[in-house]
Amino acid sequence: MSCFGVLLYVVAVFISGAFEKALTAVIQTQQTVLAAVGEDAEFSCQLLETKDVLQVTWQKISHDVETNVATYSKYFGERVNDGFTNKVEFKHTGLQNCSIVIKNVTEQDEGCYRCLFNTYPEGSFIGTPCLQVYELHEPVVDVRESNSTEEWVVSCSATGRPAPTVTLSVSQQDLNFSQYNTVSVSNTNATFTVTTTAVLSGSCKHSTQVGCAARVLSAPHREVTVTTPDDDDDGLDEKSNHINFGSRTLVILSSAVLLFACVAALISVWLRKKSQSSQSHRPVEMNDMAT
């Protein structure tokens, strides 16, 4: 009796599991599409098994309410519903494979969308890709000298939504960041401005490259690199070297120009003399050429 019950249960679990698997396997779509504010986002749904599809319907789900966005059917073709006409476009249309593009995404476009392949007689096969919208501005880096000559205070700010993570890096291995301090400020438009400040210490006499990377979600990060200014003593030496080198080049260059000018003047004088003398002999020369 109980054995039979267990058997029934196992069979039921097996069947429902298999059924769920089949349903989810039938439609292939993205789980989450990540798009930056202002970009276009594409969703595509593919019905992996050949079915008799009457229509493909795209819906938007917000607060558990489904709104029809667009439909595609053999008879009526592509239709984008009012309220989405400048927002949504079909990219590929087909009854087995259908994709739409949400243009110039904003925060309001965030949420899940559904593609329904309405078939006969089985009903609808449904895929539910979701759109996640992010915002990420280029970080701003500031490097300033601290009280101690061996240190720089580096701070980097990035604005984004959700709050970005800000990471500092330095190209030179003997330099280290310490005394990290991160502050996050929320802006009125739901973005956050995150500022990370740290002290760069080590032998800071030579200029070095400091990088700052800002990241949100799994979107491509944005990175900025700045070069710290040279420290005084070494910098002066290098600068004076530059000046020496520069003036030497200047002397050589101007000598060359002078020399060239002299030669040019000589040649022009010589040419003028020659042409004057050849003018007097012109008839002879022309005769020479004719023969």
Ligand SMILES: *[C@@H]1O[C@H](CO)[C@@H](O)[C@H](O)[C@H]1NC(C)=O
């Ligand atoms: C369906 O669309 C996907 C992605 O857009 C594409 O790779 C695939 O080749 C398409 N399949 C058919 C049968 O059109």
Ligand SMILES: *[C@@H]1O[C@H](CO)[C@@H](O)[C@H](O)[C@H]1NC(C)=O
């Ligand atoms: C994108 O949307 C924003 C805000 O709705 C609007 O100001 C901007 O003009 C749009 N850009 C394009 C290219 O449509």
Ligand SMILES: *[C@@H]1O[C@H](CO)[C@@H](O)[C@H](O)[C@H]1NC(C)=O
């Ligand atoms: C710089 O010096 C002042 C006064 O000596 C001190 O209050 C301040 O904390 C120092 N700043 C740094 C970054 O060391």
Ligand SMILES: *[C@@H]1O[C@H](CO)[C@@H](O)[C@H](O)[C@H]1NC(C)=O
């Ligand atoms: C949101 O606010 C931040 C800071 O005020 C600003 O930099 C950013 O451009 C704003 N984003 C949008 C989409 O308006």
Ligand SMILES: *[C@@H]1O[C@H](CO)[C@@H](O)[C@H](O)[C@H]1NC(C)=O
């Ligand atoms: C920087 O860190 C490395 C590894 O942690 C350490 O070996 C080195 O001494 C540090 N340098 C300074 C200037 O603190």
